[in-house]
Amino acid sequence: MSETTKTTNEEILAEEKAMLEDIAARLSGFARERANLVPLLQMIQERHGYLPPDAINMVAEYLEIASCEVYGVATFYNQFRFTPPGKHQIKICLGTACHVKGGDIILENFERKLEIREGEITPDREFGIDRVACVGCCALAPVATVDESVQGHMAPSKVEGIILGFQIEKEREAREKQKDDAGEK
């Protein structure tokens, strides 16, 4: 276990470093004007899926404004997130129909199962939870979307099933990778 956590940690660090380098390289494409604050943030969000604290500081420094101001502007808009999205993003619908059908219980189930709260991701970045308003298939309430697939008539047992499915899949991949590695030698 500790071996795998170590490699994931290293992977995450390397990813972060690459991401900051990518951002740094693109800053100069924008004039140093306050009016470019939101466009800059959008560029980062679009390319990397979230705004890491270091990126916020980089933007602040580039535009010569305080990083708390950048943060204030960024939190104003729903389009920016501040934690990396999970590899599997689970969105629980709390629109009117799903709310009536107990969507909050499904949300709570996911939160408890993954030991994170909505808006957060698991430490290994495998799963993230968000809440959304109506996904447009109220007849299937309560609804959750898991990555791109819509899961209707959600129930606590299905929550277990979905997570278990991903875990089995991941273990299988790991085994195959091991086999491949062994085969190559």
Added chain:
Amino acid sequence: MAKILIDKKEIEAKEGANLLQVCLKNGFYIPNLCHLEGMDSPPASCRLCFVEIEEEDGPVTSCSVTVRAGLKVTTDTPPVRRLQRSALKLLLSAHDVDCARCPANKKCGLQTIARFLKVGLKPKQLEQLRKETEGMEDHPFLRYDPNRCVLCGRCLQVCHGKQGQPFLTFAKRGFDTVIASYGEKDLSNTTYQEFTACAQACPVAALGPKND
């Protein structure tokens, strides 16, 4: 110097002075939360400091008026009081009124204004709303209670007016708006005093040093 009339009394004040300040200094109390002496651009966000000025259409916020000769100001007309009471009730409906356990008890801006306007601290007509967002749990020196904060912005004024990097900001929006602290971990030379100076501007003890 300009001569103006406040509640029929003649007052001398400097041309261009802030009307709210002039009223307060001359003993005419006007409820106010978001104003700080010496501000150059008052946010006029608390909507409490209304007065009526002859020749203006309706009540105006005194903190955004500058003195000019001949102003005729009335501070206590029924429309003024009506606006002030509604603004205060709205603030109280989203405020965690728990005075016995609040460090601001007896020196709280809301208590003073409520007493002056004769408004109960727990207005019955309005639904009580509370924010779910948490405060600044991980801040080294400050604590913040979003359900006490009246979003007057005074802490921000102090924080952004001081030397060096500011660290406080409004975050999120609408009813979820809170005061957030950002980037203070990189500010090795931001001293404890600077933090507490910003917190001291808070009229309701929503922001304060961690240990009180």
